[in-house]
Amino acid sequence: MQGDVAYRDLNKNGKMDIYEDPKQPVEKRVQDLLKQMTLEEKAGMMFYSPIRVNADGTIEDKPASGLLASLSPVGVNEIDKHHITHFNLFVVPAPDTLAMWYNRIQQYQEKTRLGIPLTIASDPRNQGGAGIFAMSAKTFSMWPDPLGLAAAGDDKLTEKFANISRQEYLATGIRQGLHPQVDLATEPRWPRIAGTFGEDAALSSRMATAYIKGYQGEKLGPNSVAMMTKHFPGGGPQKDGLDPHFNFQKGEVYPGNNFKYHLIPFEAAFKTGTAAIMPYYGVPMGQKDIPEVGFSYNKAIITELLRKKYHYEGVVCTDWGLVTDSKIGPVNFPARAWGVENLNTEERVQRIIDAGVDQFGGENLPDVIVKLVKEGKVGEKRIDESIVRLLRLKFQLGLFDNPFVDEKKAAEIVGSADFMAAGQDAMRRSLTLLKNDAHTLPLAPNKLKIYVKNVDARLAAQYGTVVTDPKGADIAIIRLQTPNYPIPEAKGNFIAQMFHWGDLDFKGKQLQDILDLEKTVPTVVDIYIDRPAVIPEISANAKALFASFGSSDAALLEVVFGKYKPQGHLPIELPSSMEAVRNQKEDMPYDSKDPLYKFGAGLSY
Known part of the structure; x- marks a missing residue:
């Protein structure tokens, strides 16, 4: 205390x-x-480092278990x-151990020289789908992917999700x-569509x-919780749907001359006050007065x-791993x-x-930053501009006054029953009914013999008799997932193989x-859309067809059997053929020729 003010003596000098x-x-x-900060302390603040969390909640250096931890x-x-x-x-x-x-x-x-509190960040931890950057954390409440929130289309629901998370x-x-x-x-083959709000x-x-x-x-x-909105100025228009995480695809293309369209959601984020912005890896191709170098290296984009x-006066942070090579396994x-491969680390x-x-x-x-400043290549005043933004955010979040x-x-808050129930409700609301031939749905519970595939048979048994022979x-x-196929460029790179690439249609025996x-039995098909599936034959032969975006088996069955009505609408169109996909312009929304299901499609009972 000093006078009537409680404070934390972070620099240990005995005064406030x-x-x-x-x-x-x-x-x-x-x-x-x-x-009061040294150049070294300023330089340290300019890096977002991964951190290991020991399973027992300790902070000491212990042997790591698992690839990401190591x-x-x-x-x-x-x-x-x-x-x-x-x-x-x-x-x-677990949540209590993490806390x-x-x-x-x-x-x-707190014991360091100035006691500057830490800021801890995470990729999404509440997505029920299989997005490549959705962190596995089943103790957190589970919700549909952002694409599913867009399918539900309710601003209040999205705000409720974010408030609970x-x-x-x-x-x-x-x-x-x-x-x-x-x-x-806008490019349907891009592997990161599940994390977007659509096209x-x-x-x-x-x-x-x-x-x-x-x-x-x-x-x-x-x-x-401060948001780092990404990926400025829009990561969607990837050539052939390949992603610039990898050196086999570096360019973002704009054959429809639609660069400005991709800025519109960022303009909304600026207006709402997003705390930070993350540019993407890609190189803007063929844009007047914009160099063909990666966005974070690009003064025309950032400044x-x-x-x-x-x-924009908030924090700008690069995407991960722009400077140094690494070895993962x-x-x-x-x-x-990308575009500056010839530069060394300092450059x-x-x-x-x-x-x-x-x-x-x-x-x-x-x-490296300390060296650049001492050699006069970067002015310390320029460093201070960034430190002011970074410190301002820490103060705004109240971390200096009480970070604990x-x-x-x-454990009571994370994954509470109420939060889980809210997530389940959102999963139901995001389910999008695209076909309901002869009013097949809703099904009458307890009257049918049911064959299931990729659905929990124990849950299905609550609605009828589950049989093993269709x-x-x-x-x-049955539940399906948008197909993905190995691409030659990803061979030998297990990280690249984790992404979903290539054609969007079912082929060969899988399709047959x-x-x-x-053709054997009237079939209700649900397909998880992490990219827009091409399913004309499957749709034609289905009695009913759903698009889902990270909904549980329980949520699907509750809608199929009429406990709840389907409410979703497609936030992306579903193309009618791979030829139509290949003929699309990567930067243009809803430009697939004769789509099987248009943007906004959705039925109810």
């Missing part, structure tokens, strides 16, 4: 500095702390050696989300606004467009320095800073087996 005084304006606190450094080492104050989580233990770990790592950080994040110490992903899904700029803007409000509130504060045109993973870091970026995702190179969480409440069934209920079943 301006930056420690919760009654002082944020900008004064920022400037006071900035003056690739993540131990936080105390990064704090001691590199002054890192931003970390992102991959694999996490215990979080408090311990903050307590460790916010409470779960807060309970475990996660204060920044590396999302939402507001890229427009329509207006719908995506509505969803982005509700999403950011739900996490951040009307204003950033101690109960907010001229984002900073000057949009007057047996795979060499080159830095995503890449300088180029990114000169472009106007504040922070480096997934890198750990503070010594209540460990006892974490010939003896009255109805079949489905058609044979449909």
